Amino acid sequence: MADTLTVHRAGLATVQDLGRFGHSRYGLPVNGALDQHSARVANVLAGNDEGAPLIEITALDFSCTPSTDVLIAVTGAPAELTVGGVRRDQWEPVSVPAGETIAVTGIRLGLRVYLAVLGSVETPSLLGSCAPDTILGFAQTLRGDDELALRTHCPPIDHPVFRIPLFRLNAPVAHFGDSWTIDVTDGPDLEEFGDTAERLFRSAFTVTPRSNHIGLRLSGDVPRRTTSGEPLSRGVPVGAVEVPAGDELLVLHRGRGVTAGYPVLAVVTATGLSALGQARPGQSIRFRRRTVADAVSAHRAQRHAIHALKSRVRTAFDALRIPATP
Secondary structure, eight states: OOOEEEEEEOSSEEEEOSOOTTOGGGTOOOOOOSSHHHHHHHHHHTTSOTTSOEEEEESSOEEEEESSOEEEEEEESOOEEEETTEEEOSSSEEEEOTTOOEEEEOOOSSSEEEEEETTOBOOOOBTTBOOOBTTTTBOOBOOTTOEEEBSOOOOOOSOTTTOOOOOOOOOOOOOOOSEEEEEEEEOTTGGGGGGGGGHHHHSOEEEOTTOOSSEEEEESSOOOOOSOSOOOOEEOOTTEEEOOSSSEEEEEOTTOOSEEOSOEEEEEOHHHHHHHTTOOTTOEEEEEEOOHHHHHHHHHHHHHHHHHHHHHHHHHHHHHTOOOOO
């Protein structure tokens, strides 16, 4: 029988990867982990490919137990991570002996936590991705007593006397707080808002409870369109800051439909999208204007940090003879 990871408390957890790319032309959203940075780092710390399946835990407590020795990494929003009741660190590899319960509780400041396991887990795939899609009705939403098949195991890695972890890899930890500053570039319809466009950068907006993986709804001093005429439906990117009629902004996220007919005031940058994936209802968001060149530079810096982490992980795993995947 295959070794498994048995779920005890599922909360709101799904098996995710980085998304379903290359199918927007057919009307399929990209979906995938909403905090892509935390998901990538979790997989790298666990010795996996960045896009390997992992568990996305949203808001509520989660626990599971492996039937074999495993190595895990937990990133994302601050939370209490325990193994067998003992507190362990996020954003570092953690050795888990067979039969010990992994628990993630008290998620705070952010909304989502990512749990990756060395070798990843077996999960159904659709068009090259395990990412849930509410339109297609495809998802592996976890429930209590579910069992995920593990692809490999790893002998316990710790100090033989003091039982302390041997990893200090200095992962690029994301910032979490009670409010968020989100970088955006100018959208194609900026000029249609005249002087009111500056409201986007002048005041704070509040995340409303109607937000989800399709888009965040934000209340506040909403910019107003000063031109007349009905915008045509067209393709819209992930991160589009739309201004529908009413008193809310709509920021499209990874589950967005590929076309829309609202004017697009701005577009959230790649690094800003990961932060938006952690914004909780009731939290405050401010937008910061950036040039495309600045946005590209920030994204490259983040990718460079992950690439450097890969090198450190590979060196550490080679020294400890841990079978990291490519």
